[in-house]
Amino acid sequence: MISVVKQNVVELPTASFDSPKPFLKWVGGKRQLMDHLVAALPAHFNRYFEPFVGGGALFFELQPVRAFLWDSNEELIDTYITLRDDVEGVIRHLKRHVYQKEHYYEVRAKRVSRLSPQGRAARMIFLNRTGFNGLYRVNQRGEFNVPFGRHANPRICNEQNLRAVSKSLIGVDLRATSFEAVLKNARKGDFIYLDPPYIPLSKTSNFVAYQKHGFGLDNQEVLADVIEQLDQRGCYIMLSNSDVPWMKKRYRKFHIEKVSASRNVNSKATARGHVGELIVTNYR
Ligand SMILES: C[S@@+](CC[C@H](N)C(=O)[O-])C[C@H]1O[C@@H](n2cnc3c(N)ncnc32)[C@H](O)[C@@H]1O
Numbered sequence: 001m002i003s004v005v006k007q008n009v010v011e012l013p014t015a016s017f018d019s020p021k022p023f024l025k026w027v028g029g030k031r032q033l034m035d036h037l038v039a040a041l042p043a044h045f046n047r048y049f050e051p052f053v054g055g056g057a058l059f060f061e062l063q064p065v066r067a068f069l070w071d072s073n074e075e076l077i078d079t080y081i082t083l084r085d086d087v088e089g090v091i092r093h094l095k096r097h098v099y100q101k102e103h104y105y106e107v108r109a110k111r112v113s114r115l116s117p118q119g120r121a122a123r124m125i126f127l128n129r130t131g132f133n134g135l136y137r138v139n140q141r142g143e144f145n146v147p148f149g150r151h152a153n154p155r156i157c158n159e160q161n162l163r164a165v166s167k168s169l170i171g172v173d174l175r176a177t178s179f180e181a182v183l184k185n186a187r188k189g190d191f192i193y194l195d196p197p198y199i200p201l202s203k204t205s206n207f208v209a210y211q212k213h214g215f216g217l218d219n220q221e222v223l224a225d226v227i228e229q230l231d232q233r234g235c236y237i238m239l240s241n242s243d244v245p246w247m248k249k250r251y252r253k254f255h256i257e258k259v260s261a262s263r264n265v266n267s268k269a270t271a272r273g274h275v276g277e278l279i280v281t282n283y284r
Helices: 031-039 057-062 074-085 087-094 101-109 117-130 159-168 179-185 217-233 245-250
Strands: 048-050 067-071 173-176 191-194 236-242 255-263 273-281
Touching (some): 031 057, 031 236, 048 057, 067 074, 074 117, 217 236
Parallel strands (some): 048 191
Antiparallel strands (some): 236 273
């Protein structure tokens, strides 16, 4: 465990932009836990790494200057890259989309390889904002298969936010890669926030099929090994996951805080509700 002196005010290396917000609704999105996460940050750190970036809620909250945002979902990372490099092109494409069932299924059926990067990014944002529950789910062939969602007047194109997002991504290292890559890049004093797909609370209760290949306990075990190596190196680690006995046992040498958040990842409405989550840090 690293010991850091906590100050009353957390000093963050931030840049000043219009405040960008996550532009995707992402399963496991961290907006509800934000106050707990911010309160659990180390007082100082060098560079910011988020190897399971998803919707990037903590990144957008902090806007650290030197950031590495990675995820194994290539389409997601391509969307970040295109938004950073040509936000006006993405906005132009996004404005062509309408909230309408037939249009949704037409867009969903499009071969992404035939679209321009701007068209692909706009498709991803459109499907995310109008599909069921903001899920990202693909079939065995890697095709997006989330059904049309019922929303009251969904906002498909928030131009102002997309421009703010684009600015906040300038200079950010965006990579489609698996989380282990962090071992090759992180150095002493860097901060690494890890928010992997959650360990299911029961066999049916949780949604982990973000990708063709799920994230099983074997992956959680590899992640725990990676975290130990980063700890030895002197990195600051913060990890969020569900409150299950395996977590408490595997991370017993670290500091564990229990928090509560409402989850919306089960298709049965009755199964939605408050679940326990853990925030693990190697400092206090
Ligand atoms: C719980 S979500 C992250 C949510 C994010 N913190 C947010 O605020 O939206 C987990 C993410 O891990 C990604 N992922 C799954 N397996 C991965 C792997 N092996 N390496 C890196 N990312 C992975 C998924 O694509 C998904 O975006």
